[in-house]
Amino acid sequence: MASTSTFLSTLASRSAAADSLRSAVPSFAKIVRFLPAQAQISRRRRAAVLPTPRAAVSGTEKAPSSKHERVVRVHSTQEFDDALKAAKNRLVVVEFAASDSEDSSQIYPTMVQLSRTCGDVDFLLVLRDDESEATEELFRREGVTKVPHFNFYKGAEKVHEEEAIGPERLAGDVLYYGDSHSAVVQLHSREDVEALIDEHRGDKGKLVVLDVGLKHCGPCVKVYPTVLKLSRSMVDNTVFARMNGDENDSCMEFLRAMKIVEVPTFVFIRDGQIVGRYVGSGKGELVGEILRYNGVRVTY
Numbered sequence: 001m002a003s004t005s006t007f008l009s010t011l012a013s014r015s016a017a018a019d020s021l022r023s024a025v026p027s028f029a030k031i032v033r034f035l036p037a038q039a040q041i042s043r044r045r046r047a048a049v050l051p052t053p054r055a056a057v058s059g060t061e062k063a064p065s066s067k068h069e070r071v072v073r074v075h076s077t078q079e080f081d082d083a084l085k086a087a088k089n090r091l092v093v094v095e096f097a098a099s100d101s102e103d104s105s106q107i108y109p110t111m112v113q114l115s116r117t118c119g120d121v122d123f124l125l126v127l128r129d130d131e132s133e134a135t136e137e138l139f140r141r142e143g144v145t146k147v148p149h150f151n152f153y154k155g156a157e158k159v160h161e162e163e164a165i166g167p168e169r170l171a172g173d174v175l176y177y178g179d180s181h182s183a184v185v186q187l188h189s190r191e192d193v194e195a196l197i198d199e200h201r202g203d204k205g206k207l208v209v210l211d212v213g214l215k216h217c218g219p220c221v222k223v224y225p226t227v228l229k230l231s232r233s234m235v236d237n238t239v240f241a242r243m244n245g246d247e248n249d250s251c252m253e254f255l256r257a258m259k260i261v262e263v264p265t266f267v268f269i270r271d272g273q274i275v276g277r278y279v280g281s282g283k284g285e286l287v288g289e290i291l292r293y294n295g296v297r298v299t300y
Helices: 006-014 018-024 026-032 075-087 100-116 133-141 167-178 190-199 218-233 249-257 283-293
Strands: 069-073 091-098 121-128 149-154 158-162 182-186 207-213 238-245 266-271 273-279
Touching: 006 207, 026 266, 069 100, 075 091, 075 121, 075 133, 091 100, 091 167, 100 121, 100 167, 121 133, 149 167, 158 167, 182 218, 190 207, 190 238, 190 249, 207 218, 207 283, 218 238, 218 283, 238 249, 266 283
Parallel strands: 069 121, 091 121, 182 238, 207 238
Antiparallel strands: 091 149, 149 158, 207 266, 266 273
């Protein structure tokens, strides 16, 4: 198995520039301290351009910091459990990687980028090498057999997992499961829905767009970055809200009452009345439907 230094060297070559990665990502230096002194990153190594995730970031945005790196490497089940406990209800994204995995080295810089901008999410790295039985035990306990593997936790409970995904899907997953400070209203019960509808009754009430999905719904994750972007650009005339039908019994009861059988389903509500629906994850079609229910003539 390749050494940790090989994995880290590959990470540097995949970033926009090895020098900027070393200066702007302190965790890189933190991991390098485990390496032999002669393991250096070559300045002459050709750097590949890392695809920038196109999905919007979630939560409180933070500028890149050279003083604090938010991807934390953990080495044992105890460190892992302590990190989940410390996060409380924040989303924790964990990459399980291997030092000899090309795919791991390709996706890790995206983790670093997301950690700089997603202030409401914690990021962990579990790196498999040939010297740590404690790390192997963590892999076994979490049921990880292939890398890179991503687990998503909230309240120390796993809410989602992914394998073999690219930068855009990872960014979308982080946004979908971690966003809690955006202009999209998060609804957790049927009572929440009714209160939101009542709030926007009347002639001057805004169009309410209710995004109904499920926790492990691929198309729901795919379309959510568009929902978030629209919520920020159409704040003057439209309210966006989201509910996961499988979050609890109240949410599932609401789905049954609304006769929602496919997700994502977008319900359009004005002045307390349902005026239309759109079922699907087509970004263009969704934008067109929202414009139409806001009185804009749309030609398909």
